[in-house]
Amino acid sequence: MSKIWKETGFVENDRWVIETEERKAGEGERAVLGLEAFIAAADETNEGGFGVLVSPACDVTRLQPYLDRIDLIAVAFPAFNDGRGFSHATLLRKRLGFTGEVRAVGDVLIDQVPLMLRTGFDSFSVSNAVALKRLEEGRLPGIAEHYQPTARDSAIVGGFSWRRLGTAGA
Template sequence: MTKIWKETGFVSDDPWIVETEETKAGSNEKAILGLDAFIDVVSTGDARELGVLIAPADDVTRLAPYVDRIALVAVAFPAFNDGRAFSHASLLRSQLGFQGEVRAVGDVLIDQIPLMLRCGIGSFAVTNATAIKRLSEGRLPGITNHYQPTARPSSDAKSYSWRRVS
């Protein structure tokens, strides 16, 4: 079971569906297409509200001409130890200026969510039972020290380990 979580809590009526050969978005749903399929559709001038799925090996900068036409970018975490989606999210925010929703999909673990938030990811397709339980209990782990600034700055300037406070 997949549940969509944002900082405001779980979302009960999320319309987004990652389209595959077997799964297609219905009339009340919105499609998330793979990068190549998304570019094919938007370059034909299709004005539907679409999302795009960025796989780890995809070049996220290919979205640059389309950032104003993207409703949602899903960044894939196929395994907990594949962190390329962190870089994709950061590039979307810092270099491409994407202001829309960035969603983590795949192997989303509770310990990584605070780091994902800092990289600009704002929603999470969570399947891990432990993560779902802890998020429903409001038990999101914190980060006390930061090693670098990100798309979402720390609220406490003293938490950056490389800054000296006199």
């Protein structure tokens, strides 16, 4: 069983459901559609409020014409060692300007959460026991200084233009 976590804590009664053969969105819930199913549905209506699931192999730039109609983009991490989701989040935030919720789903480990936050994720579907425990305790790993650009603005102003200072937790 996974729980949804944001920097403000765990989310109760999350309305998003990644549909499977066994689980469909019910009353008061919203379906998260795969990329192809989303594009087909979006092309049939002018409605908004969609949720989209993108896998590591998806081309997220295909979402560009629809971004104003998407509330949630769930980025799949089928394995902890597949980092393509980090690139997806960065592309969505920096190049495509997506301002809705970007959620990491799948194999989300505690050590990845700080970098996921830096690359543009705002929520996480967490099922890993260690990650759940550490998040409940408010214990995020991290380092104080970063040299890579980030999708999030730093809370610290100043310093070298090539250096990006972070606000890593304890």
